[in-house]
Amino acid sequence: MLYDGRPVELTAEQEEVASMFAIMKETDYMKKPTFLKNFWEGFKEVLGRSHVIKGLDKCDFSPIYDHLMAERDKKKALTKEEKAAIKVQKDAAEAKYKHALVDGRQEQVGNFRVEPPSLFRGRGEHPKMGKIKQRVYPRDITINIGRDAPIPEHPYPGQRWKEVRHDNTVTWLAYWRDTVNPKEYKYVWLGATSSFKAESDLLKYEKARKLKDYIDDIRKNYKRDWGSSDVRRKQMGVAVYFLDKLALRAGHEKDDDEADTVGCCTLKVENVECVPPNHIKFDFLGKDSIRYENTVDVEVPVYKAVEAFTKVDARGKRKGLRDMVFDTFDATDLNKELKALMDGLSVKVFRTYNASITLDRLLAEMEEAEDAYAGKTVDAKKADYDRANKEVAILCNHQRAVPKTHETSMAKVTEKLNAMREEIKALEEEHEAALRAKGKGKNPDAIASKLSKKMTALERAELQAAVKEDLKTVALGTSKINYMDPRITIAWCKRNEVPIEKVFNKSLLNKFHWAMDVESGFRF
């Protein structure tokens, strides 16, 4: 690298850290002062006190960046055969880490690799972004194996595992402390197909299904609480209403060394706006600093209550913009209260319940809306499914960044659509001309049939384009993987003769193996 225009020699360790920074050249982190400041503090320490490099502004990392890019290109330029050979070798080397023997069963391991050193990439305005995540060694890692199992080898001679445990009350295979956030742990777990994960998945959905039997009473309860003279009761009544209606996350309190995000219990006055006569406008950063923006119609007592909660606290003191809307309880208190309503109930159960019941309802509505629904084309039914999936994703606020290629590919699609429209116009003219010619020219019926085919193709393409535009910021996968009971989907497929492979990819098929034999009449 260069400093003040001159080449600088770095030790291997210094070069590694410089490379972590160089590789991030094209990311938005480079514009964030917190990132730059944290990185410089870490880099400065690695450089040592008397180093010529005295600051980041005269550093030029582009030689490193160019080198890394050249390496990347070299890899890309390998022939198909060379790439395949490398992959075979890699797979063979990794094979033995991919399975674990658990109670005599062979199970898939999830993440078997330890996280390599890098710069911490926190989401949103994370105070720790840019800090150096240190290399983790066997001496940092606690492993969990059977009492009689041989202690696995590691590639660092002279080191021992931090600890070897035999704990059959937990499901992790290994853990270590995160170096950026020492109070947090990183774990190695079994894969999504494992018995442990499958069992807890089923449990999760069964708990959410149980809420169905309690929800009427819970609603009656919270409606009554809206009129309570006890502020805590009243606030909880409104909070549970939000969970029920909007599927918000719990919102636990956060430390100053984390990004400033909120959930239901940590909503601040600045996050809600009462818009007469009965609308509430939510605007806040939730998990992963994803913005939640939603204006909802609420019942009048809720509107009045929220208006009051944003003005004064339980003791009558005026609230500021940064004060909490619900000042009489936190997420733990709320969960405790929910336990009293239903065994095992917690805030997140509402989210699972809401997502699953919504999918179930939307699919059923579509089936009921048409005679002989099962006779529709598979593509049309899949489009219906995706529409329902989209509703759920929007409910859960599952967003994604607009794909980098979206604009260009959308322009191409528009161009294609226009070309099709031109073609149709030409065909229409040709058709009329043929009709006028009365048998002397081309056969008008042949043109008409060609025309109608083109029109159908256009309609399909237009629909596809609209869906694409519609979904550019919506992530469908998260709800499919985590929130919608797979039995709803599988039963729907069975009822309507849609191959399950159309809806679930290979990993989801494996992950949801426990749900495959559900009967076609299953309703959530």
Next chain:
DNA sequence: GCCCGTGACTCAGAAATATTCCA
């Protein structure tokens, strides 16, 4: 008893990689 930190698990979007599609 309660509260608060800790531990262990689920859920999240981006990035990397694999596959498919289309000119």
Next chain:
DNA sequence: GTGGAATATTTCTGAGTCACGGG
């Protein structure tokens, strides 16, 4: 049939939730 762009899948690891245990 081919190559590269578009799209789908997989990997990665950060960011939540929530129960529990110990002081």
